[in-house]
Amino acid sequence: MISLQHYKNHPQMGSWGTGISSNDIFEDIKDEFFELYNDGYEPNEIAQKLIDSNQEIVNDYEEANNFWFALALCQWECKLLEPRILMRVTQIIESGNDIKLWKELGADKSEVTKRKKILEKFLEKLNSEKKNPKRREKKIFRDSIFKKGxxxxxxxxxxxxxxxxxxxxxxxxxxxxxxxxxxxxxxxxxxxxxxxxxxxxxxxxxxxxxxxxxxxxxxxxxxxxxxxxxxxxxxxxxxxxxxxxxxxxxxxxxxxxxxxxxxxxxxxxxxxxxxxxxxxxxxxxxxxxxxxx
Known part of the structure; x- marks a missing residue:
């Protein structure tokens, strides 16, 4: 598995909107999660693997929230959201930690208002029960985009x-x-x-x-x-x-x-x-x- 820490080497990783998934960290965690899920790993195993292999992001003040949000939503999609993950996300949202971060990063009043509403709906979703778990998909094997030389x-x-x-x-x-x-x-x-x-x-x-x-x-x-x-x-x-x-x-x-x-x-x-x-x-x-x- 390729750790997301490699991507942290590039300075232009970041957010492109107020949505929960509108950032590179979320998208990459989601990709890694479902690659492992499709390999047959259970959601709790995947969570621990991702936590262990992405400590730089987990301990990054600006990126950690995106990591936990992605992990929580992926587990919810599988109908196996761990209480510890839900508790972590609940604390981030209800404490105002994420909104504080957005303000520190220069978000304007309109963006902060949108983000608050999105966070509230996100937490409500995580506390609801998904009808059916996401199905595992057959792994796809690919050729590279360009040829050597x-x-x-x-x-x-x-x-x-x-x-x-x-x-x-x-x-x-x-x-x-x-x-x-x-x-x-x-x-x-x-x-x-x-x-x-x-x-x-x-x-x-x-x-x-x-x-x-x-x-x-x-x-x-x-x-x-x-x-x-x-x-x-x-x-x-x-x-x-x-x-x-x-x-x-x-x-x-x-x-x-x-x-x-x-x-x-x-x-x-x-x-x-x-x-x-x-x-x-x-x-x-x-x-x-x-x-x-």
Missing amino acids: HCLSVQLSNGLFGAAFVLESEEQTEYGLNLIALCDYISDKTPTVEFFEKANVLFSKDQDSPDTYKDYPLVSWYMAPHYKANEVDLKIIGSIEIKKSYNNERDYMRYVHWKYIPSQIEDQAELVAKHGEIKMKLKLSSLRIKTWL
Whole structure:
């Protein structure tokens, strides 16, 4: 199981509305929950697995509520909502903890009013009895979205183009993973295959401590079930042979949503301006060509 802690590496995770499910943490917890449910695990087992594997989120002041709300609703859908989970959610809502958080994060009066009503209805729902438990679904196996060696152009929000290269692909696996390296490229023209032959991997800044940031290459795994063409415009412009193989349990254990690819490229300049120049360099060719010691 892929822990959601991997997603916390990206700064743009967050909420997009006042609804209980209108945030990334809720959606990802729900996905993980029902993947395990469809594997035959019982709801109480799943809850403990998710709590144990997502301690960073459970202990995150801004994200913990979304975690517990998702867990509670998923168990309710299965008609097996644990009293301890219901009690935790009840305390969050009735204490005003969630509303306080929304105010601290800058929600306006209208948003706070909507959120209050939504929380009240949510708690009422959790205290009601669902007619039938959610049925377990047969697990789906998927191919990755892109093939190993694909050279991709990335449409950016400002009309320019970025570049990305597919280092690994999977066939008929649970997640259909692609390992993709973003390249140091922004232009009004789409990248050429020749560009990828000599390209450098794009680096970003990761917070290493409260006062320091370290360089890290933007090489991440992407899941086929999360891909939506209307969220990210990636086009195949060609292919280059790659002689290396990568494993998601060993290499570049960072997972990112597809929709963040353009912003990772666009935000690099701002991050450099704020936290200092990138000191590391990495040739894309070194990730493609197998070297022998």
